[in-house]
Amino acid sequence: MKNLLFESILGFIFIMVSINCSGPKADLVLKNGVIYTVDENLSQAQAVAISDKKIIAVGTDAEIEEFVGMGTQVIDLEGRTVTPGFIDSHYHFMGVGRREFQLNLDGTKSLQEFLDKVATEVAAKSDGEWITGRGWIEEDWPSKRFPTRQDLDKIAPHNPVILGRADGHAIVVNSKALEISGITKATEDPQGGKILRDQYSGEATGLLIDRAMSLVRKHMPSDDSPEIQREYAKKANEVALAYGLTQVHDMGSSFGSVDLWKNMYENDELKIRLYVCIRGPNEHTERLLEEGPQIGLYDDKLNVRAIKISADGALGSRGAALLEPYSDADTKGLLIYHDEEIYPTIKKALENNIQMVIHAIGDGANRRILDLYERAFDEVPESKRSNMTPRFRIEHSQIVHLDDIPRFKELGVIPSMQPSHAIGDLHFAVRRLGMDRMAEGYAWRQFIDQGSYIPGGSDAPVEEGNPMIEFYAACVRKDTTGFSTDGWHPEYKMTREEALKSLTIWGAKAAFSEDLIGSIEPGKYADLVVLAKNLMTEPEERLFDIKVLMTIIGGEIVYKKEEFLSSK
Numbered sequence: 331m332k333n334l335l336f337e338s339i340l341g342f343i344f345i346m347v348s349i350n351c352s353g354p355k356a357d358l359v360l361k362n363g364v365i366y367t368v369d370e371n372l373s374q375a376q377a378v379a380i381s382d383k384k385i386i387a388v389g390t391d392a393e394i395e396e397f398v399g400m401g402t403q404v405i406d407l408e409g410r411t412v413t414p415g416f417i418d419s420h421y422h423f424m425g426v427g428r429r430e431f432q433l434n435l436d437g438t439k440s441l442q443e444f445l446d447k448v449a450t451e452v453a454a455k456s457d458g459e460w461i462t463g464r465g466w467i468e469e470d471w472p473s474k475r476f477p478t479r480q481d482l483d484k485i486a487p488h489n490p491v492i493l494g495r496a497d498g499h500a501i502v503v504n505s506k507a508l509e510i511s512g513i514t515k516a517t518e519d520p521q522g523g524k525i526l527r528d529q530y531s532g533e534a535t536g537l538l539i540d541r542a543m544s545l546v547r548k549h550m551p552s553d554d555s556p557e558i559q560r561e562y563a564k565k566a567n568e569v570a571l572a573y574g575l576t577q578v579h580d581m582g583s584s585f586g587s588v589d590l591w592k593n594m595y596e597n598d599e600l601k602i603r604l605y606v607c608i609r610g611p612n613e614h615t616e617r618l619l620e621e622g623p624q625i626g627l628y629d630d631k632l633n634v635r636a637i638k639i640s641a642d643g644a645l646g647s648r649g650a651a652l653l654e655p656y657s658d659a660d661t662k663g664l665l666i667y668h669d670e671e672i673y674p675t676i677k678k679a680l681e682n683n684i685q686m687v688i689h690a691i692g693d694g695a696n697r698r699i700l701d702l703y704e705r706a707f708d709e710v711p712e713s714k715r716s717n718m719t720p721r722f723r724i725e726h727s728q729i730v731h732l733d734d735i736p737r738f739k740e741l742g743v744i745p746s747m748q749p750s751h752a753i754g755d756l757h758f759a760v761r762r763l764g765m766d767r768m769a770e771g772y773a774w775r776q777f778i779d780q781g782s783y784i785p786g787g788s789d790a791p792v793e794e795g796n797p798m799i800e801f802y803a804a805c806v807r808k809d810t811t812g813f814s815t816d817g818w819h820p821e822y823k824m825t826r827e828e829a830l831k832s833l834t835i836w837g838a839k840a841a842f843s844e845d846l847i848g849s850i851e852p853g854k855y856a857d858l859v860v861l862a863k864n865l866m867t868e869p870e871e872r873l874f875d876i877k878v879l880m881t882i883i884g885g886e887i888v889y890k891k892e893e894f895l896s897s898k
């Protein structure tokens with residue numbers, strides 16, 4: 331009797347063990363790490379189990395052990411930090427690819443250094459070939475003045491030259507480029523654009539702002555051959571994955587790009603998730619409104635469900651539309667469109683489950699767009715809307731009148747902001763806006779405290795596109811040398827937890843994807859990043875230097891730093 335009981339207990343235990351052994355097994359387990367899940371309670375874990383593209387369990391090393399089977403790849407993190415894959419909510423995907431093939435003027439420290447770089451490029455080209463480059467910021471130079479065509483003519487008399495300011499809202503060109511474009515003293519400023527002119531002679535200085543840029547650009551040899559575009563996309567994919575990005579919100583492309591990306595997903599050439607905004611208003615945005623959104627393609631790698639429009643320019647080139655004139659020039663900036671050019675699109679988007687994503691930097695442009703959104707919400711009854719939470723966004727939301735900040739919350743409008751713009755602009759924003767208006771600049775604290783969430787982004791290639799720079803900028807609010815300035819409101823900065831949310835779950839929410847990505851929780855796609863240092867404890871001045879060791883999208887290791895985990 332005793333023996334029998336003993337045997338049956340043994341048998342029971344055996345059955346329990348075999349049930350346990352035959353439980354679900356993971357394809358991939360990461361263990362022995364510091365995992366910031368960014369779930370509702372911001373809980374931490376040690377290990378995560380991944381099967382068939384998705385996370386199946388998160389917990390302690392002991393809890394996750396049971397998911398390890400014969401075929402499971404196990405990675406010992408050796409105490410390293412893991413976060414959800416980074417989401418860059420304002421990114422120009424093809425622009426990042428193009429940047430890698432152009433003369434890069436990022437970080438030039440003087441006009442002379444800038445000219446030297448251009449001269450080297452000119453020497454490598456034959457006469458008549460276009461010289462294209464980007465990335466200069468005159469505010470970083472001791473002279474602090476815009477470059478002119480005369481500066482460029484000295485080094486490039488025979489080649490047309492076109493060089494973009496880092497913010498993407500101004501170009502400087504030489505006399506050859508002006509000549510090819512037929513721009514003379516008599517050429518009028520286009521609506522929404524400005525040709526800077528010499529105050530005595532009235533001749534163009536070579537600096538063209540916002541819509542005036544296309545006067546020259548349309549004469550450039552096109553780079554839209556399918557081969558070149560594919561190279562740009564491949565390069566951008568590579569750059570993004572190496573920075574730990576797992577989804578980027580592409581701020582304005584055409585259906586031509588969408589078709590290319592579909593082809594690349596089908597051939598497994600693209601790994602990054604793309605949330606696509608179609609740029610308009612034009613026939614492409616009309617088509618999107620007509621055909622409706624494309625949601626969740628290729629395991630949610632591709633979503634096409636938003637329209638991007640620019641309401642104004644940028645602060646650096648004084649194209650941002652302000653309510654009151656600039657403090658350092660007699661202008662209020664530029665509104666690119668009349669209301670009637672964009673309102674019908676906004677209204678139709680609300681009716682057709684398309685998200686509106688509008689660029690507004692100045693307080694004038696922000697108020698204008700809030701007004702137009704509010705008008706659409708008033709005019710389109712709920713019965714006519716296909717989505718009760720349209721999640722309309724304002725990109726940048728940089729300078730917002732204090733009376734207008736609460737309207738974001740009331741209207742459910744998302745302030746999509748780029749922390750690195752704040753630490754770049756701090757070198758000149760006070761001059762452009764004056765001390766008092768700085769209270770309404772880059773007001774992350776007010777937005778978060780009133781219950782708005784801020785999807786964070788880099789606007790790459792305007793900025794580098796490195797999420798750790800965005801993280802640093804958001805929670806330190808100084809430039810990368812540690813510099814800040816009077817009137818900069820250090821108290822507006824985010825906490826590290828908020829900055830991490832802004833680069834993960836808040837970005838997912840702004841793309842309607844919070845049930846699929848943005849945190850490390852069972853049931854979601856396994857999008858993760860392994861970091862070399864802990865971003866929650868690393869000293870502030872070293873945060874932007876934290877390297878990405880591994881990037882995982884949908885359970886697939888899509889980037890691995892060579893010297894790291896080579897054995898794994």
Ligand SMILES: [Zn+2]
Nearest residue numbers: 420422581789
């Ligand atoms: Zn942008």
